[in-house]
Amino acid sequence: MVSERRPNIVVLMADDHRGTEMSHLPYSQAHTPVLDALADRGVSFAQAHCQGSMIRAVCVPSRASLMTGRNIFASSADPTGSDFQRAITIPPELDTFPQALRHAGYRTHAVGKWHNDTATFQRSFSSGNALMFLGMSDHNMVPLWSYDPQGEYPGANSYNFDTHRTEGDEAANFVHGEGFSSDIFADAAIDFLNGDQSDGPFLLYTAFTAPHDPRTPPPGWEVDPGTIELPPNFMTEHPFDNGEMEVRDEMLAERPRTETEVRQHIADYYGMIAHLDHSIGRIIAALDANGLTENTIVIYTGDHGLAVGQHGLMGKQNLYEHSLRVPLVIAGPGVPEGEDSQTLVWHADTTATIRALCDVEPNQTAEGAPYLDGQGSITPVRTSLGAAYEYGQRMFRDERYKLIRYWRIPETVPAPGTTPGTDKVQLFDLERDPWEITNLADDPALQRVRTYLEEGLEQWQTGVDDALPRYVQVRGDR
DSSP states (O other): OSSOOOOEEEEEESSSOOOOOOSSSOOOOOHHHHHHHHHHHHEEEEEEOOOSSSOOOOOHHHHHHHSSSOTTTSSSOOOOOOHHHHOOOOOOSSEEEEEHHHTTEEEEEEEEOOOHHHHHHHOOOOOOEEOOOOOOOOTOOOEEEEOTTTTOOOOTTTTETTTTTTTTOOTTOOOOOSHHHHHEEEEEEHHHHOOTTSSSSSEEEEEEETTTSSOOOOOOOOOOOOOOOTTTTTTTSSSSOOOOOSSSGSSOSSSSHHHHHHHHHHHHHHHHHHHHHHHHHHHHHHHHTOOOOGGGEEEESSSSSOOBBBOOSSOOSSSHHHHHHHOEEEEEETSOOOOEEEOEHHHHHHHHHHHHHHTTTOOOEEEEOOOOOOSBBOOOOOOOOEEEEEEEEEEEEESSEEEEEEEEEETTTTOOOOEEEEEEEEEETTTTTTTSSOOOOOGGGGGGHHHHHHHHHHHHHHHOOOOOHHHHHHHHHH
């Protein structure tokens, strides 16, 4: 018998998990039996996206957008990214979905990574465990903070990876967790589920740091690189300078890329994903063991994707589909079963969907729309998407065609790792060319499509108050 109370919500968030890498999706070589089983009893959205980033830590605006349902410019106190601490800060007037659920009577519990400001974290969550207030860490030496009812987290966002200490703050109250990151976060989530959940509905938000680098799958989870088939869009080098050729992520492999090295990177990536899938399976088993499955909606998603050798790139500082698409699988009461959806969605739509499934009033300032009605149906909510990356790249696409616009970077912009960039336009037919290999921007037969997408991009930039002009001005004045 299904409970009459609002459903519990479990959000499982991955870091750097490319949206194509689940074994129930075409072309993937990843091993994800748990996520496949979740998709079998729910719906898998193959066209879920993030919106890019104005800073190189793409996880920051992506997670802020999921929290608030707002675009990457509105969800940051400094959308230019010139002040990193303000860039990771979500404006206090923005309502987060955990905050809304908390006000509606939910216990909101957080586990794992939080790479935005601690004030927003504190107003969003009523409890937590095994918290990590930074972007990445050694998976075998994860700095963890305990939940503080007063919201005091000394050392948050100031951890030094070389010294494994927080900088300039001897009072930091973190400890290094014992074990591998995905195991630590799964254990903390299971501890919560094993507690007394009889006093009302809950939100369990568990944010993993896998499969983010360093890609070091634990013993027994390694993948043989000899089994890896390189993707059709593998390139030894990106065909032109996109303005981000020397950022940290792009230095993780030698240039020109070699098939041997990229196979090893992909193998390690798949090992991390497979172990993450196993850890998620333990959380789902805990839901079953505690009799919670029947009234719990489980959502698996990620912050953004990753190149790992596609287009000659390694990171996510680009606007190709491998970096914009995120995994999205949802199962539970009121969710269709066994459906693979091609509905075009992004993080703000997931935010709106969570609120709708919990019967919480929609956020009137948010930009997403619910794609599930809670009665077993999927509702298409959009036919186009826009995205941005820093000051050199913008993207707009519809359900078939995609345009990426690149600009040369002004010489006055002194950002470490930035390269000159290139004035260029790419146009892809995603229906015929899902790997984005053939640039059709100059095809005479597609000039009307190009014009339509260019106009759509301009309208999108205006609608989201694109920070590009402010960004170039601020960076150039430093």
